[in-house]
Amino acid sequence: xxxxxxxxFFLTLACIAKSGNEDFPIGARSSAMGNASVSLxxxxxxxxxxxxxxxxxDYSAGVYxxxxxxxxxxxxxxxxxxxxxxxxxxxxxxTSFGYQAYSENKxxxxxxxxxxxxxxxxxxxxxxxxxxxxxxxSKGVFAAEVGIIAKPIKNLTIGAHVYNPTRAxxxxxxxxxxxxxxxxxxxxxxxxxxxxxxxxxxxxQKKAIFKGGIEYKAVKEFYLRIxxxxxxxxxxxxxxxxxxxxxxxxxxxxxxxLGISPQLSLTYSIKxxxxxxxxxxxx
Numbered sequence: 001x002x003x004x005x006x007x008x009f010f011l012t013l014a015c016i017a018k019s020g021n022e023d024f025p026i027g028a029r030s031s032a033m034g035n036a037s038v039s040l041x042x043x044x045x046x047x048x049x050x051x052x053x054x055x056x057x058d059y060s061a062g063v064y065x066x067x068x069x070x071x072x073x074x075x076x077x078x079x080x081x082x083x084x085x086x087x088x089x090x091x092x093x094x095t096s097f098g099y100q101a102y103s104e105n106k107x108x109x110x111x112x113x114x115x116x117x118x119x120x121x122x123x124x125x126x127x128x129x130x131x132x133x134x135x136x137x138s139k140g141v142f143a144a145e146v147g148i149i150a151k152p153i154k155n156l157t158i159g160a161h162v163y164n165p166t167r168a169x170x171x172x173x174x175x176x177x178x179x180x181x182x183x184x185x186x187x188x189x190x191x192x193x194x195x196x197x198x199x200x201x202x203x204x205q206k207k208a209i210f211k212g213g214i215e216y217k218a219v220k221e222f223y224l225r226i227x228x229x230x231x232x233x234x235x236x237x238x239x240x241x242x243x244x245x246x247x248x249x250x251x252x253x254x255x256x257x258l259g260i261s262p263q264l265s266l267t268y269s270i271k272x273x274x275x276x277x278x279x280x281x282x283x
Contacts, residue, residue, distance in 0.1 A: 032238025033213025034227025
């Protein structure tokens with residue numbers, strides 16, 4: 001029984017921060033902007049809103065780590081890959097939350113297609129697992145995601161995404177199901193230096209969450225970001241550095257009770273050659 005005390009303690013903290021089997025956000029750029037990511041397009045769209053992959057033109061790969069509340073037992077790790085092809089863009093994403101005694105993992109394969117420069121749609125098939133030590137075992141379940149991104153006017157992008165629209169069942173006991181989450185938001189580019197992003201997220205069984213953030217290009221290849229989120233209230237900030245093919249993004253979220261959660265992501269891109277080859281990205 002004593003071995004279960006640490007597990008129960010950390011699970012309690014996890015429930016305060018995120019409910020079980022939540023679709024944990026990844027990517028330090030969006031995290032610094034309050035996770036208002038439903039309308040953004042980059043390799044992390046493989047997780048946030050697969051429609052964003054339709055506007056990704058380069059082969060890209062990224063890795064991410066979050067040390068939530070400075071407790072390794074609550075850490076989130078992730079990786080994403082974007083592979084543009086002639087008919088669209090494939091994405092693959094893996095996330096892992098927890099530690100040896102308790103963990104949640106997600107494996108996602110996605111595809112997105114852009115219809116010109118104004119509209120993109122994407123879908124994903126996920127496999128999620130939950131594992132509890134001390135003989136409790138593990139459970140796996142399939143789920144789906146669908147998203148769309150539109151650019152109705154110059155400088156304005158609108159995105160919508162639904163996670164688990166089919167309400168996949170996690171366990172027979174108490175009809176336990178994965179959360180169904182609907183997100184709607186947009187971003188507006190005031191100039192080539194300033195982007196404002198806002199978003200509303202609604203788990204069908206919980207209160208809505210508001211998110212907002214600003215990205216400012218301070219100087220060439222250096223970005224400053226700030227953001228906020230509600231339910232729970234978070235203050236977010238961070239920065240990004242672009243070094244030719246490599247992008248380094250750092251973020252931190254602050255919860256007034258539980259403390260700070262630092263995050264880091266690295267993204268590497270190779271420019272796609274339309275004739276079938278590849279070449280280094282030129283920034």
